Amino acid sequence: MGGRAGFFEVEILDWETKKQLCFLDKVEPNATIREIRLMFHKLYPRWYPARQSIKLDPKGKSLRDEEILQHLPVGTTATLYFKDLGPQIGWTTVFLIEYTGPLFIYFLFYFRMTFVYGLDERFTSSPHPVVNLACICHSFHYIKRLIETVFVHRFSRGTMPLRKIVKNCFYYWGFAAWLAYYINHPLYTPPSYGKKQINFAVIMFLLCEAGNFSIHVALSDLRRNGSKTRKIPYPTKNPFTWLFFFVSCPNYTYEVGTWISFTIMTQCVPVGLFTLLCFIQMTIWAKDKHCTYLREFKDYPSHRTPIIPFLL
Amino acid sequence: MAPSEEDGGGNGAVEEKEKGKKRKLGALATAWLIFYNVAMTAGWLVLGIAMVRFYIQKGTHRGLFRSVQKTLKFFQTFALLEVVHCAVVRTSVLVTGVQVSSRIFMVWFIAHSIKQIQNEESVILFLVVWTVTEITRYSFYTFNLLNHLPYFIKWARYNFFIILYPAGVAGELLTIYAALPYVKKTGMFSLRLPNKYNVSFDYYYFLIIVMFSYVPLFPQLYFHMLRQRRRVLHGEVIVEKDD
Numbered sequence: 001m002g003g004r005a006g007f008f009e010v011e012i013l014d015w016e017t018k019k020q021l022c023f024l025d026k027v028e029p030n031a032t033i034r035e036i037r038l039m040f041h042k043l044y045p046r047w048y049p050a051r052q053s054i055k056l057d058p059k060g061k062s063l064r065d066e067e068i069l070q071h072l073p074v075g076t077t078a079t080l081y082f083k084d085l086g087p088q089i090g091w092t093t094v095f096l097i098e099y100t101g102p103l104f105i106y107f108l109f110y111f112r113m114t115f116v117y118g119l120d121e122r123f124t125s126s127p128h129p130v131v132n133l134a135c136i137c138h139s140f141h142y143i144k145r146l147i148e149t150v151f152v153h154r155f156s157r158g159t160m161p162l163r164k165i166v167k168n169c170f171y172y173w174g175f176a177a178w179l180a181y182y183i184n185h186p187l188y189t190p191p192s193y194g195k196k197q198i199n200f201a202v203i204m205f206l207l208c209e210a211g212n213f214s215i216h217v218a219l220s221d222l223r224r225n226g227s228k229t230r231k232i233p234y235p236t237k238n239p240f241t242w243l244f245f246f247v248s249c250p251n252y253t254y255e256v257g258t259w260i261s262f263t264i265m266t267q268c269v270p271v272g273l274f275t276l277l278c279f280i281q282m283t284i285w286a287k288d289k290h291c292t293y294l295r296e297f298k299d300y301p302s303h304r305t306p307i308i309p310f311l312l
Numbered sequence: 313m314a315p316s317e318e319d320g321g322g323n324g325a326v327e328e329k330e331k332g333k334k335r336k337l338g339a340l341a342t343a344w345l346i347f348y349n350v351a352m353t354a355g356w357l358v359l360g361i362a363m364v365r366f367y368i369q370k371g372t373h374r375g376l377f378r379s380v381q382k383t384l385k386f387f388q389t390f391a392l393l394e395v396v397h398c399a400v401v402r403t404s405v406l407v408t409g410v411q412v413s414s415r416i417f418m419v420w421f422i423a424h425s426i427k428q429i430q431n432e433e434s435v436i437l438f439l440v441v442w443t444v445t446e447i448t449r450y451s452f453y454t455f456n457l458l459n460h461l462p463y464f465i466k467w468a469r470y471n472f473f474i475i476l477y478p479a480g481v482a483g484e485l486l487t488i489y490a491a492l493p494y495v496k497k498t499g500m501f502s503l504r505l506p507n508k509y510n511v512s513f514d515y516y517y518f519l520i521i522v523m524f525s526y527v528p529l530f531p532q533l534y535f536h537m538l539r540q541r542r543r544v545l546h547g548e549v550i551v552e553k554d555d
Contacts, residue, residue, distance in 0.1 A: 187505040188510055189510055192508055267510060268509070268511065269509045269511035270511055
């Protein structure tokens, strides 16, 4: 029956087998789900809070940490369901691993380590200046990303499943190796339009990197006070943020621009292919984000498109 | 990959979906799908008969591919339409796409392009497998659309694959393996450095990768068909693992 003197009772069942995993009595009515996760973790040490999906319905969505027990549609004896999300890894760690890989893998090819192009070509350097430029740009891009991960980004969710990172690493590291192989190859052919093409690409690259950084800073400022709620991003005094007039996710727009400029700079098909895949992936993410914005905010600017002004 | 296809029914059928609901198609779509499946059944029957006649008359498999290749190419290429059908019939575009692509690949990029392997026994193996599979499959769809499915066709579709599928894979793999020396010698379909696009492609290593990719893909498709079989023939409810 009900709790004693205003306290709640909480039973947690396995979402599949419905077996009772634990029974908590004397739970404060204003306890948060976060506190319940900590209590559950004490009973089951291997299921740390980030791995716990606690829900009201076996097939439903996971409850957020901030939810308060007495505001949930439960009686004084609450039945919650637990699902193990598997080993988790923090977003910061994920990005550090994902971005450090390509940075160092590219160097393996740039410095022509012994095993890459054969013994005759080891440690030689390319006669083409654009190859050095490409290395600088590629490294700059990933160092910038690492700095942003540590100092700029504020993540709304803490963790992701460990399995995903293996898949992601294969993809990012693999592609980095593939495109670095061709750019730094002894038989590399510089761009057809020579200096004009390269200079244009460099300028576009720098503009897009600056733009991407500006957007990340602007988004981070929206969460300056540590809140996890979403707010509508608006253009600021920084001209690079004026893309917010037209687009929901200008950071993705600038990112695609960066990779297009790198393709032009190196004139290399694998880079172009990577750019295409990035574009597809980011369009999917941008459309998702755009729909979330539209759903959450009634006054969201209606003329904005997800990633490309007026088009997509 | 020798496709005795994927999820319950596949192309051109009024589906027996997971919950046993029948899906309704418009009259025009149904008419077209019936025509398509009848035509494909007939086409593969003609191909099968031509193969049998050739073997009876000549007593050998040498030259068999050359004699049937036009019919094979026509009907196998026509099957590209099935990817479009997915929009109507609600089969996975990805699965159908992969199945049809692998067939097109075998016909055009292996058998047609590498003439030296056309008289290999493995070619006859997969041709026979494909013929029996497709006749069963397309007649299954036809009768399904007409709502008059004889049990023996259903039985055939969900039992033949147990032998045919591995046999077809064996035929395809052996054919690709036989083709490797010729690919290496001629360097066909390959792009070498240096070139202004800074990319290279080696068809020989590509084929080796294709052969290795059968290892993870084949068991997945095979066990999927086995699960389908248990569900359709024995009414078992199988809980699919959600990712």
